[in-house]
Amino acid sequence: MVLDLVPKTAYTELLQDLLLGKAITREEACFLFQAQASDFTALLWVAGQLRDQGRGKYVSYSRKVFLPLTNICRDRCAYCTFRRDPDEAGAKTMTPEEVRQQARRARALGCKEALFSMGDKPELAFPQVKRALQDLGYPDSRSYLHAMCELVLEEGLLPHANPGLMDEAELLRLREVNVSMGLMLENISDRLLEKGQAHHACPDKVPQLRLRTIELAGKHRIPFTTGILIGIGETIAERVDSLFAIQKLHAQYGHIQEVIIQNFRTKPTIPMRDWPEPTLWDHLRTIAISRLILGPDMNIQAPPNLNQDAYPLLLLAGINDWGGISPLTRDFINPEAPWPHISRLRDHTHTAGFVLKERLAIYPEYIRRQGFLAASLRPRVEAMIDAEGYARQE
Numbered sequence: 001m002v003l004d005l006v007p008k009t010a011y012t013e014l015l016q017d018l019l020l021g022k023a024i025t026r027e028e029a030c031f032l033f034q035a036q037a038s039d040f041t042a043l044l045w046v047a048g049q050l051r052d053q054g055r056g057k058y059v060s061y062s063r064k065v066f067l068p069l070t071n072i073c074r075d076r077c078a079y080c081t082f083r084r085d086p087d088e089a090g091a092k093t094m095t096p097e098e099v100r101q102q103a104r105r106a107r108a109l110g111c112k113e114a115l116f117s118m119g120d121k122p123e124l125a126f127p128q129v130k131r132a133l134q135d136l137g138y139p140d141s142r143s144y145l146h147a148m149c150e151l152v153l154e155e156g157l158l159p160h161a162n163p164g165l166m167d168e169a170e171l172l173r174l175r176e177v178n179v180s181m182g183l184m185l186e187n188i189s190d191r192l193l194e195k196g197q198a199h200h201a202c203p204d205k206v207p208q209l210r211l212r213t214i215e216l217a218g219k220h221r222i223p224f225t226t227g228i229l230i231g232i233g234e235t236i237a238e239r240v241d242s243l244f245a246i247q248k249l250h251a252q253y254g255h256i257q258e259v260i261i262q263n264f265r266t267k268p269t270i271p272m273r274d275w276p277e278p279t280l281w282d283h284l285r286t287i288a289i290s291r292l293i294l295g296p297d298m299n300i301q302a303p304p305n306l307n308q309d310a311y312p313l314l315l316l317a318g319i320n321d322w323g324g325i326s327p328l329t330r331d332f333i334n335p336e337a338p339w340p341h342i343s344r345l346r347d348h349t350h351t352a353g354f355v356l357k358e359r360l361a362i363y364p365e366y367i368r369r370q371g372f373l374a375a376s377l378r379p380r381v382e383a384m385i386d387a388e389g390y391a392r393q394e
Contacts, residue, residue, distance in 0.1 A: 003042055011039045015046045024292050029240045032289050040285065047288035047318030054296025055320040059349050060359040060390070061342070064113035064324035065106030065157065068332040069094050069145060072129055073119025075202040078271040079232055079264055082333050083119055086126050093132060099148050102329070103155035109327045112384055112391055113361040114157040116145060117332065120164030120204040142170050149177035158380065160225075160324075160361035165204050166213050168220075175222050176374050179362040179381060180257060182225030183213050188245050189238040198232040198272065211245060218253025223366040223373075227260030227301070230286050231278030239286065243293045250294070255372070257363045258299040258321060261287045265306055265334060280310055284317040291318035299363060304345060305337040311348040322349075324361075357390045364389025 003016055014032070018024055024032075035043045070093040073083035084091035094102075103114060123130035123140055130140070138144040142163060149159040161174055162182045174181060188207045192199040199205040217224045228242045250256040263283045266273055278286075283302070290300055301321040302314045325339045342356075349356040360381065366372045367381055367389050386392045 003045070009039065011035070012042050015042050018292055019046050019049060026240055026244055029243070029289055029293055030237055032292070033236045033240070033285060035285055040281070043285060043288050044316050044318070047291040048316055050291050050296045051300075051318040051320055055299070057354050058357045059315065059320050059322065059354040060299070060357045060363075061322040061345065062113045062324045062359055062361055063109075063111045063342070063391070064115045064160075064326050064361070065102055065111045066115050066117065066324070066326050066329040066332055067094065067099060067102060067148070067152075068092070069099070069116050069118040069148060070122060070129075070141065071119060071332070072122040072126060074122055074125035075120055075204050076200075077202055077205065078198045078200070079229075079267075079275075080333075081267050081269055081335065082117070086122075086128050093129075094148075096136075096148065096151060099151055100155060103152045103157050106326075106328050107156045110394055111326070111328065112158055112358075113324055114149075114152040114159045115324055115361075116148065116159060116161040116163070118145065118163050142166075142174070146173055146177060149174070153177060153377075153380070158361050158377075158384070162225075165209055166216070168216050171213070171216055171220055171222060175220060176376060178222075179360065179373060179377055180223040180225065180366070181217060182258075183210060183217075184229065184260065184262070185210050185214065185226050185242055185246060186229040187232065187234045187238055188242040189234055191238070192233060211249070214246075214249055214256075215253070218249055218255040221253075221255060221371045223257040223362050224255050225258040225260065226256060227258075227262055228286075228290075229262050229264060230283065231264035231276075232272070233275075240289070240293075243290055247293055247295075250298070256298070257366050258301055259290065259294055260301045260303070260323065261290050261319075262303055263306055265337065267336065280307070280313065283307070284313055287314065287317040287319055303331075303334075303337075305331055305339050306334060308337075308340070311345070312352045315349070315352045315354060321359075357388075358393070359390050360384060 071082050071084050072086055158179045160180050161178050263278050299321050300319050301323045302319050304322045346356045
């Protein structure tokens, strides 16, 4: 056992206790971020062991089409290249026909998931957006999203919507046409809302509002994806507090099917273009400590297109999912980072000792659990899965 081969320290003794089932505290999580040399090796090994206990040797991914329904947004995150003002070059709202055509192309390529991303309620900030939605026949962007989810269902895809903050009525309505939904917490710190920080001038990035949406999703048994974004100016304590906030909600409702540990990547056009990116070492230790906080059973993902050539290390740190990968559309949030070819990802995954399994936008365990899937969607899902709940190979 690796822990027997490294010097015994307070650090490795804590890791031993965690491996044996001790619940980690906030203070201990902050302490683990101080990993050095042999301690770092031990941290990754324990995280990997816990992952194997809970998730076995399967590493999953979802074959998806990325549908940026609108990139017009009222938030102005300092790290974002996706959002536009209505009169800005590149501002775009997809038409129903564009959505349908992309869905058909995606289905022909074997995609099962339709990932909808969009600016957060742009009609509240821009009257011209509201008029454009009304011209399409919809009172607001959430109604339009609902209709487009219905459209891609007709084309044989399963929607997963990420529309931003949602109230109870919106969640309940979208639940009927989505097999899962998502909202990144990013970070729990109000300090990042201050002038000069990453979330200044972002009314939809208030942490308590985002936590409220995640909690409401739990109350209504919606399989939910969330996560943190590291390297945007947060402290280690704020990073840890964000992970514990996610863990607390999941412990209460059991609905968080996936947690993404995403690393900030700089881009030449963003306000944070001179901001240092988190190192691979920092990303790996955050993944590992996330595993220790969230436990063996959580599905933990790191986007492979943001971590080219680090696949074995990400697996070593305790992830068990690569997220959505599209054979058709680019990552519109990180357009400079192409998706890896699935065959290449499979080779790396197998070389590291794991089996790559395609899943749907809803994880197998949430298909099996009662009440986590709208009754009207169950026949569609069951027609697309194998005996283990993963995607049936076509």
